[in-house]
Amino acid sequence: MSESENIATATSVDLGSENHAVMDEEDRLRPEFVERVLDAVDAGDDETARELVGPLHPADVADLIELARRDEREGLVKALAGIISPDVLAELNDHVREDLIDEMEPQQVADLAGQMETDDAVALIEDLDKDEQQAVLEKMEPDDRAAVEEALSYPEESAGRVMQRDLCAVPAHWKVGQVIDYLRQEKDLPDDFWEVFVVSPDHHPVGTCKLSNILRSPRSTLVGDIMAKEQTLIPVDMDQEDVALRFQKYALVSAAVVDESGRLVGMITVDDIIHIIQEEASEDVLLLSGAGDEGDINEPVTESYKSRVRWLVANLLTALVAAFVIRQFEHSIERMAVLAVLMPIVAGVGGNAGTQTLAVTVRAIATNQLTSSNRWRAVGREIRVALLNGLTIAVLIGVGVTLVLGSSGLGAVIAAAMLFNIMVAGLAGVLIPLTLERFGADPAVASSVFVTMMTDSIGFLAFLGLATAVGLAG
Amino acid sequence: MSESENIATATSVDLGSENHAVMDEEDRLRPEFVERVLDAVDAGDDETARELVGPLHPADVADLIELARRDEREGLVKALAGIISPDVLAELNDHVREDLIDEMEPQQVADLAGQMETDDAVALIEDLDKDEQQAVLEKMEPDDRAAVEEALSYPEESAGRVMQRDLCAVPAHWKVGQVIDYLRQEKDLPDDFWEVFVVSPDHHPVGTCKLSNILRSPRSTLVGDIMAKEQTLIPVDMDQEDVALRFQKYALVSAAVVDESGRLVGMITVDDIIHIIQEEASEDVLLLSGAGDEGDINEPVTESYKSRVRWLVANLLTALVAAFVIRQFEHSIERMAVLAVLMPIVAGVGGNAGTQTLAVTVRAIATNQLTSSNRWRAVGREIRVALLNGLTIAVLIGVGVTLVLGSSGLGAVIAAAMLFNIMVAGLAGVLIPLTLERFGADPAVASSVFVTMMTDSIGFLAFLGLATAVGLAG
Incomplete structure (x- = not known):
């Protein structure tokens, strides 16, 4: 443009x-x-x-x-x-x-x-x-x-922090004309409101009236007759992420917030929710990468350092586990250094496959698409995708190594290790976040570290172990 | 609960x-x-x-x-x-x-x-x-x-696909009473609308009236006197991601869509936008992981396979570049197999540092926080964070290797390589997405592959090259 x-x-x-x-x-x-x-x-x-x-x-x-x-x-x-x-x-x-x-x-x-x-x-x-x-x-x-x-x-x-206390509430026995007159006179109303809440005498919400409904009804209509009785009430202590999902699911523009006894205490409007959706989705990107949930370009350098270095240290520890695995095969590598040339391929592509599954799973959990009803189906699905991916990559690398290095034995070993590692990656990528979620942890926070540890260690173990077992490095 | x-x-x-x-x-x-x-x-x-x-x-x-x-x-x-x-x-x-x-x-x-x-x-x-x-x-x-x-x-x-054509538009010379009467009589209005658009005789939008403003004004008020003249108009060919950012930025509940000649052709409401924000943010998570922009748990297995295997193949190619780097040092590894044990640590932690910076940068670009005004400041910021992270991890791994393997030379080499690779990772993590964006590409799509290639190759090159140069593996 x-x-x-x-x-x-x-x-x-x-x-x-x-x-x-x-x-x-x-x-x-x-x-x-x-x-x-x-x-x-x-x-x-x-x-x-x-x-x-x-x-x-x-x-x-x-x-x-x-x-x-x-x-x-x-x-x-x-x-x-x-x-x-x-x-x-x-x-x-x-x-x-x-x-x-x-x-x-x-x-x-x-x-x-x-x-x-x-x-x-x-x-x-x-x-x-x-x-x-x-x-x-x-x-x-x-x-x-x-x-x-x-x-x-x-x-x-929580909802109590996000809500505003100014709102417009009227009793069900009022007529539309009364509501309009009240709105014209009352000065203490929020700047923006899109719905009028209908309340019982003890201030429990009993319905909601869109402003367009009020505008389009004759003055003599009873509010109780045009209000929507099916309401989406937000408990005051509900987590803002769940509030956002509820707004999204039911296409809400505003919603009543109620306290423990069910009394109307506030209102949440969609403009506040849009920020939360953006924030929570960004959080998943950042957490999956280990950049801390508040990482943005305006964060002070020392705070970015603090939140990121923790995950780098965690990553260092998992890399040490992988190094420990490799160390068991030092003799094989001394005899056949090309194993060291090829082993990062098995670990790296496996890690990438794990991250793919992890991203899909974390987003599905965050958006309530993945529940206990379809958990095992999702696992089965990832196994099938991993099998197809694993076979493709295994054939490519197997044929490539055979042709370039002239060793069909090495080609077969790397192909088998690759297929195995991509299958492990698929399983880890879906099972680790599901398990974390089941124990009440945020699956975006620590999943990557575990998945990488699995794909690195198992990648090296499968490749070096198999090469040693079949006597390639004998 | x-x-x-x-x-x-x-x-x-x-x-x-x-x-x-x-x-x-x-x-x-x-x-x-x-x-x-x-x-x-x-x-x-x-x-x-x-x-x-x-x-x-x-x-x-x-x-x-x-x-x-x-x-x-x-x-x-x-x-x-x-x-x-x-x-x-x-x-x-x-x-x-x-x-x-x-x-x-x-x-x-x-x-x-x-x-x-x-x-x-x-x-x-x-x-x-x-x-x-x-x-x-x-x-x-x-x-x-x-x-x-x-x-x-x-x-x-584009906006033209997301908009609805039913909307409520009135001329500026109408009085509030006329608008209310019109809304009560007219049957062909959208189910949900939150604002009335005010148009000129040739159907160009000249203002917007929130329904609450109409309800709260006396019947004799002129619409032209209560409408907001500062409007946020959406061009019909605007990308939905930009539409979503505009809704978020200006806290809109609905907005008028105009064609090339500026005529009002439709309306977009916030409930459609919430889905788009969620989708676009999920897309970034998925694209960064290489899972394809439509990856979700309901995608057919063959389609997931197709979108994921492409990135695994790309990843395989970059892993081959890294393998090529290692191959140049085969003799060093033969003489000193412990190099092969340690080298994945340098590449792995570097890769993680790169991914952290990448995630922050991609989100900042997607949410319009990072523009050409503050580009170089963001780069400087990432360099400083990388320096702090690099020094911390270098000291940890350097001391660790010196103590466990009893070689201060090897400790010094891995510390230097680690610091260097984390600095490269920070630079690549911010410069690669900025460059892709400048050339009109989606920075979330291909950045990871490039960043990983950099951190893998440079990690191996720095560590093995330095070890060879100082004669450790001589």
């Missing part, structure tokens, strides 16, 4: 003599624009910076701050004072926001939190140290403070 | 003498329930099966069909005739749905598609063979057919 076709970009700013689009076609700020703003800040020309940034959406202002270097951010934020709204803070990457918040006085943080919806205020405050949290809470208005403290009393990453 | 607390599960069915919940606390159908239904079908007792399944949400009926074995599905679907609504089909996994559709007559498929919204009908029809597509289209009602054909004329995975 050329720039001129980019009809989606509403904002464009005068950059020098020509009128350039601020964003590229993928909604990223253009580097020239970012530079222009930072140069203005650098030159002390705050007014130009504010003029440039003023028309941007809060999400784009947040992007701008993230794209600035760490040492430029403080100056940028100072220059943009007034433009950096609570919405901008809510959109910021966690690591970058923490950095900025650390520089602020408790009173400033409290003021910002007071202007946010509960869920955003909680996100702002929950990552602070206990002391700082306390200092900020003390500076907040009593009812805002009570709302945040209540949210913080729920477990991290 | 115990079963009795599971207040979220509205449906419960009489299973024998006791009243059990049909779903577990993570919204998965309980195995006992699945078995009960399948046993009933097996025994020819369709009525019991229908009674059990009747109260389920379409998404749960879809899950039930997915959880059944492939050879049980046809019988199940026959027994549940009438319960399997178009909504159930729309919720089904692509692979499972294709299977079912293949068994149906074109007329049946056409009838089902006719009852769906355009986007779901397109999803149903787009995966059929050209001939079958034609046969189904010919059996459809003319206007449904025209809608589907138009959608199919847009590229796969």
Whole structure:
């Protein structure tokens, strides 16, 4: 798409003599624009910076701050004072926001939190140290403070942390006209809501009414007659990942959150859920690779180091197991060094086959496709795929080694070891995450290390062991 | 959470003498329930099966069909005739749905598609063979057919395929009262809509009105006065991944889709987008592992085989490059077989370090966090993390090898090779996906193969080369 076709970009700013689009076609700020703003800040020309940034959406202002270097951010934020709204803070990457918040006085943080919806205020405050949290809470208005403290009393990453307390609830005996009049008068409603919850006198949800249903019904209609009685209620202590799956499964736009006694205590809307889905899916990519669940490019270097080095050390230990296996065959290798040339092929391709199965299995578990009902079928399926893959690769490498090295014995040995290792990889790739999940562990966290250990050790053992057993290295 | 607390599960069915919940606390159908239904079908007792399944949400009926074995599905679907609504089909996994559709007559498929919204009908029809597509289209009602054909004329995975054509658009000079009256009278509106689009006389979008804004404004208010003028318009040929990022970034619930001339042609709602976000994130996990972008546990074995074996063959080729490197040092290995014992450690831990960086980089690119503005900063960041990781692992393995094998020379060589390889891994892990992205390729697709080739080859080269150069194996 050329720039001129980019009809989606509403904002464009005068950059020098020509009128350039601020964003590229993928909604990223253009580097020239970012530079222009930072140069203005650098030159002390705050007014130009504010003029440039003023028309941007809060999400784009947040992007701008993230794209600035760490040492430029403080100056940028100072220059943009007034433009950096609570919405901008809510959109910021966690690591970058923490950095900025650390520089602020408790009173400033409290003021910002007071202007946010509960869920955003909680996100702002929950990552602070206990002391700082306390200092900020003390500076907040009593009812805002009570709302945040209540949210913080729920477990991290639970529905209680994500929900907002402002919502719209009406009794079932109201007529549509009454609801419309109430909505027109009531000032204390959330900025965005898409459904009205219908509650019993003791504040238990009994139904849900889409706003379109209210709009499309005559004023005399009873709310109880047009509400959907089948509701999807979210327990306040439900894990946010399960909340996200529920939103996705039942195509929800908002949902009522209820406490243990079933009373309506809050509402979760889909815009918060989209972030969670993105986060949880990213988490699986990162965890499978051993990069830690919070690894992103804004994470401070020392934290990235800490979360990654743990897995590298784990990987070092499993590599030592593989080395121990090889050591048992040192004499064979001395007599026939070509074994050492070929052995990484068996381990490497096996490892890759294991990772493939692992990725499919972890995603199937995470999206609730793989349950105890179809567990054994999934295992059977992976065995069949592994058999086909194993036979193909075994033939290729067997024929290749026979032709290039002129030893059909070696060709047969590597083919057999490869087939065996790919079968082991398929089994390990599906059974290890299933087993971890059964014991309540996150299958994305440690599966890779176990699978690699299996495919490395068994790959070397099968190849070197077989070569030794048939007397190739005799 | 115990079963009795599971207040979220509205449906419960009489299973024998006791009243059990049909779903577990993570919204998965309980195995006992699945078995009960399948046993009933097996025994020819369709009525019991229908009674059990009747109260389920379409998404749960879809899950039930997915959880059944492939050879049980046809019988199940026959027994549940009438319960399997178009909504159930729309919720089904692509692979499972294709299977079912293949068994149906074109007329049946056409009838089902006719009852769906355009986007779901397109999803149903787009995966059929050209001939079958034609046969189904010919059996459809003319206007449904025209809608589907138009959608199919847009590229796969573009906004035009995902959008629905039914939407609610009003002129800016209308008053709120007029809009409400129109909504009450007009029958041909989508089932779900959350915003009303405001259009100019030539049907260009000029603003958006949330339903809550309409409900909360007096009847005499002009729509033009309460609409949001800053809109996020989606070009009809935009890739669905970019659409999803835009929804996420700007927290959209629905958005107008416009054609090349800027006319309003459709609407995309957030429920369709949630699926896309989930899909695209899963794709990254699968592609990075080399399992193919459609790998899921419902994919037919032969297709899984085809998509996976390609990457295993690619992996085999890169393993051959590594083997070629080792072969240059065969004499060193013959003289000192312990080199062969240790070399997989250098390659393996390096490979893991590369995968960590790769995962972080690919996700940052996919979520638009990493742009040309902060590219070099990200590279610098990975170099620093790699340096810290490399030093840590080098010290551990160097000291370990010195103590266990009693050779400080070998310890020094493996430590140096390890540090070097982890640095290479960090650089390759960030530069390879950035380069692929710059040339318009999907960085998730081929990056792993290149990174592994680098870390394997360079790991072996550095370790064996250094050991040979310093005369250890002399």
